[in-house]
Amino acid sequence: MSGRTHDVVVYGATGFVGRLVAEYLAGHAPAGTRIALAGRSRARLExxxxELPQSARDWPLLVADATDQSALEELAASTTVVATTVGPYLRYGLPLALACARQGTHYADLTGEVLFVRKVIDACDSLARSTGARIVTACGYDSVPSDLGVHLLHQRARHDAAGALLDTTLHARAKGGLSGGTIDSSRAQLEAVEADRKALKVLFDPYALSPDRAAEPDLGRxxxxxxxxxxxxxxxxxxPFVMAQFNSxxxxxxxxxxxxxxxxxxxxREVNAYGRGWRxxxxxxxxxxALxxxxxxxxxxxxRSLVDRLAPSPGDGPSxxxxxxxxxSMRLRSTTETGGRYVATVSAQGDPGYAATAVMFGESALSLALDGDRLPRAAGVLTPATAMGDALVERLRARGFTLTVEELPTS
Known part of the structure; x- marks a missing residue:
């Protein structure tokens, strides 16, 4: 993508998560990385x-409204990667994803919305494959730990000639807060279901995001x-784990x-783990x-109006x-065709949806922009594992994340 003005554009930089991502990139992007901030208000971008470190004070500012397709096309054409935090993605995300697919620009988001990803696949996959764009959804706590954890299990089983993976369960433990943006994304999906009850079929289909639903194996319900x-x-x-429906x-x-x-x-499958015994x-x-x-x-x-009054407003988040x-901390246990037993661990310090997500998202954007031939050869609407794979694993390890696999006794 020689000739592009920017390496990474953070779109939605004035939002709660957008500011965290901008702060992370200001502190951790390699010297010389060309980063710009984008949103709909120049004053707020300024x-x-x-408030960013001195190294970011000369970052360009780009003004583009999520409803202005021509502005989004111009933004996408100016950069190698667009990293967008503008949600709910079901309401605002598709025009930007389309612009990136048309311009051959890599795209990353933080969606946890099944219905949005399905729309992006239908609208952008073929186009992005033709232009070479990587349209990568779910580059935060949704769903980097889940996706990379299974990726590591598969690699280890293949290395050990242990056969394919069989039953695999993620056990999640976490301490973190809730933002108004997360609540607003849930609300957007509920509104979509109310407008079209057929959306329920998509939400409850375990293979809702498959590239070819008919080619999926029949493994029962x-x-x-x-x-x-x-x-x-x-x-x-x-x-129940609140993110399981999307991550899976x-x-x-x-x-x-x-x-x-x-x-x-x-x-x-994914579950939330609470410990042993009566406690x-x-x-x-x-x-x-409560969930x-x-x-x-x-x-x-x-x-719903009661929830709206009690929950954080969009733009708010943990202190x-x-x-x-x-x-x-996520521990993924799996068995293989030969009877092998493995456990992968993916863990990190920092609120998972915000501090840790800023790292995962920032490194995803940098990987797409800078890692070049180290990335898997792929284009279209992708996942973190299929778009970045080992390159992202290495980046997160370098930032203090734990990503490991160990073999368990076969009893």
Whole structure:
């Protein structure tokens, strides 16, 4: 992409997460990386830039509204990568993804919206493959840990000649806050379902993001976990994981894009882990009940206004202290065709949805812009594992993330 003015454009830099990403890039992008900030208000962009370290004070500012297609096309044509934090993506994201696909510009976002990714696949995949653009969704806590964790399991099993992956379960633990943007994204999907009930079929299809639904194996009903139970292998009490519905579809898309390299009998699910004994059981029951009540309140028009009053507003998020004290740890257990047993660990310090996501997203953008031949040879609508793979793994390890795989005894 020689001749482009910028390497990375952060679109939505005046939002809560956008500012965090800009701060991260100002502190960690290699010297000489050409970064610009973009949004719909020059005054607000100037205010954000003024608060960044001195190294970012001369970053260009680009004004483009999410509804102005010509401005988005011009923005996309100016850069190697657009990293967008402007959500809910279901409302605002598709025009920018289309502009990047047309211009042959790499694109990264932080969506956790199944319906949006399905729209992007349908509208952009063929076009992006023709222009060489990598349109990469879910480059934050949704769904980098899940996607790279399974990627590492597959690599280790292949290295050990242990056969394809079979049943694989992610056990999630985390401490973090909630932002108004996350709530607004959930609201956007609910509104889409209310406008078209057919969207429910997409949301509940385990292969909703497959490039070829008819080519997927028939492994029975792969439902997301909805109940609390004691995990027989770990002894932990586990329950529903709020991100499982989205992450699992991304991981299955990776498998399909890799021609089912993980395995034709690969089954994947995610759970939230609460610990052992009666304390773990109590936490699992209480927190799973609270999650269920919150989701029901969001889904019901009669109680949604109450959630709106109690939840953070769009643009708000956890305090700096909360972001620093947060953490996440995901352990992915898998068996293979030969009876091998492996566990991958993906963990990091920092609020998972904000501090850690700023690292994952910033490094994803830098990888797409700077890693060149180190990236997998791929184009179209991709996942973190299929677009960046080992290059992103190495970048995150260099920033203090734990990404490991160990073999377990076969008992």
């Amino acid at each position: 205010a954000v830039r003024a 792969q439902r997301d976990v909805t109940t609390v139970f004691e995990d027989a292998e770990t002894g932990d009490w586990v329950g 579809r991304i991981v299955r898309r990776s498998n399909a894009l890799l021609c089912h390299a993980y395995g034709r009998r690969f089954r994947y 773990g059981r109590r936490r699992a029951l209480l927190q799973s009940a 269920g009540l919150a989701l029901r309140a969001m889904a019901d028009r009669r109680t 700096e202290q909360a972001r620093r004290s947060g953490w996440f």
